[in-house]
Amino acid sequence: MNWTQLVGAVVVMMGSVILQGCVAPEPRQELFAPTDAQMKIRSAQTRTFEVKEQTVAMRGVIAALQDLGFIIERANEPLGLVTAARFAEPNYYDVLGVTVTVRPQQDGKTMIRANAIYNSKPIEDPKVYQNFFAAVERSLFLVKD
Amino acid sequence: MARPAMYRCRRSNNCMVVVGLALLALTAGCSPYEWRHENQWESRDQIWLAEASQVKVRAAQSRVFDTADRLKTIQGVVATCQDLGFAVEVLDETLGIVSGKKFDDYESLPWGDPSYHLYRDDGLLILTRQFRSWGPFYHRSNLVRLTVTVRPRGNRQLIVRASAQYYLKAIESPEPYQQFFRALEQALFIQANALP
Amino acid sequence: MQRLPAAVLLLMGLLVLPQGCVQQTQPAELFQLTPESSANRAMQTRFFDTENDQELLSASAAALQDLGFQVEESVREVGLLRAAKERSAREYGQYRNRFFIWLLSLGHVVIPIDLHQKIAASLVTRPLNEAHSRQEVRIVFYRAVWKGDGQADRNYIPPGEQKMEMIRDPEIYQQFFAKLSKAVFLEPHSI
Numbered sequence: 001m002n003w004t005q006l007v008g009a010v011v012v013m014m015g016s017v018i019l020q021g022c023v024a025p026e027p028r029q030e031l032f033a034p035t036d037a038q039m040k041i042r043s044a045q046t047r048t049f050e051v052k053e054q055t056v057a058m059r060g061v062i063a064a065l066q067d068l069g070f071i072i073e074r075a076n077e078p079l080g081l082v083t084a085a086r087f088a089e090p091n092y093y094d095v096l097g098v099t100v101t102v103r104p105q106q107d108g109k110t111m112i113r114a115n116a117i118y119n120s121k122p123i124e125d126p127k128v129y130q131n132f133f134a135a136v137e138r139s140l141f142l143v144k145d
Numbered sequence: 146m147a148r149p150a151m152y153r154c155r156r157s158n159n160c161m162v163v164v165g166l167a168l169l170a171l172t173a174g175c176s177p178y179e180w181r182h183e184n185q186w187e188s189r190d191q192i193w194l195a196e197a198s199q200v201k202v203r204a205a206q207s208r209v210f211d212t213a214d215r216l217k218t219i220q221g222v223v224a225t226c227q228d229l230g231f232a233v234e235v236l237d238e239t240l241g242i243v244s245g246k247k248f249d250d251y252e253s254l255p256w257g258d259p260s261y262h263l264y265r266d267d268g269l270l271i272l273t274r275q276f277r278s279w280g281p282f283y284h285r286s287n288l289v290r291l292t293v294t295v296r297p298r299g300n301r302q303l304i305v306r307a308s309a310q311y312y313l314k315a316i317e318s319p320e321p322y323q324q325f326f327r328a329l330e331q332a333l334f335i336q337a338n339a340l341p
Numbered sequence: 342m343q344r345l346p347a348a349v350l351l352l353m354g355l356l357v358l359p360q361g362c363v364q365q366t367q368p369a370e371l372f373q374l375t376p377e378s379s380a381n382r383a384m385q386t387r388f389f390d391t392e393n394d395q396e397l398l399s400a401s402a403a404a405l406q407d408l409g410f411q412v413e414e415s416v417r418e419v420g421l422l423r424a425a426k427e428r429s430a431r432e433y434g435q436y437r438n439r440f441f442i443w444l445l446s447l448g449h450v451v452i453p454i455d456l457h458q459k460i461a462a463s464l465v466t467r468p469l470n471e472a473h474s475r476q477e478v479r480i481v482f483y484r485a486v487w488k489g490d491g492q493a494d495r496n497y498i499p500p501g502e503q504k505m506e507m508i509r510d511p512e513i514y515q516q517f518f519a520k521l522s523k524a525v526f527l528e529p530h531s532i
Binding site for chain 1: 368369371372373374375378381382385414416418419420421423463465467468477479481483504505506507
Binding site for chain 2: 395398399400402403406407408409410411412413414415417426427428429430431432433434454455456457458460482484486487489508510512513516
């Protein structure tokens, strides 16, 4: 192979690599389909409390999150949404975000669902959600008194 | 032939200090963008505020209006903010808070800047876990923020306080606030009085 | 490529090492109270004997305004208020460090320095009893700092690296609650 051919081959190879790199990746067909792990964890993420009003439940969730050292980012009362995040102190490189929704049920109860994300990956360990709901229960119990 | 000064420098301590300082100056911020940031000994001192300057600033930032109509006053404030080109983001009539921001456009590049739009300056930082945000960084510092609170003073008066931030510093001179309240007076047709 | 002096490599290693040595906290632990939780709570919380939570929120906004903050978000129904202020984070001491690293690396490495900081606060008020006669105000201050650009041998270090910290000094909390209690004409109670 002479010099010109070599250069030509390299240019073609580089060109194809570059072109491929420039194309945006196609979304997977199942991008919005729930995974098995998520289905399993959904029951651990949800709990019902004996609270009649949505606002009371939301305030309880917010107080619990503050106790755990979270920073409250968003709260939307009509939709019952609370978003908060915290660092994995003392390590400030890992971030834990949590989205909580509060929905009133028919029978005077409220359903609370929490989604925790650790460094952009959803948390699938049920123990995490148990600890969270323990904190929520503590803070709701305090208010009742 | 006399020895060049350079050779003498190697032996003299004072000279080394001067050369060192010169090099320090060289490596210290070669960009005007960096110079624009106020230099200080301890950046954490910005967290709390010195009490001394606060009283003076408070007088410049506040006006008393002889009206109890909070809603109309807040509407006037919002109209004034819009006239000044602010995007009003927080508006609460019951709490009496109006807050907006805009980007100071006085130094924009003539040919535009495509990376300007790559910034998400509004999102809470820790949820957008990007340790290296992109783009020419000066767009964060050309942010202008304005917050106006409207609070009752007794039964028949309201105190309007406007506080603004420009280029990473709180605005403490009275002139911008005088202009703001002049515009607000015109919007409300009510005279603004200084804090007693 | 030029030979990077051993000193620079050692320095880089020292800079990187602390990061690697910090323990990775497991998510489950992050939802549990720690020994510092109650101290933080005491520092960040005060009680006020009033029914008027909206007046408390409005006065909190005024107190934050007095401290130089700009209100970013307010959700009255759940008592949430978020505020921030942007300031310069440039420090004299950083130039000294930058110079020494530049010197040690024989002109190869210019480290980025802090330029811009955003100090933010997130405040929540809530009633503590059925009659709503006692309100709790809890605020947390935190800070994010961005660095400028730098150079490492032939590589350009782009600007914008950010680091964040929770503010645990009591001064700012005391300052804030002092202003808040003056604004509402009420005495704050601590935990």
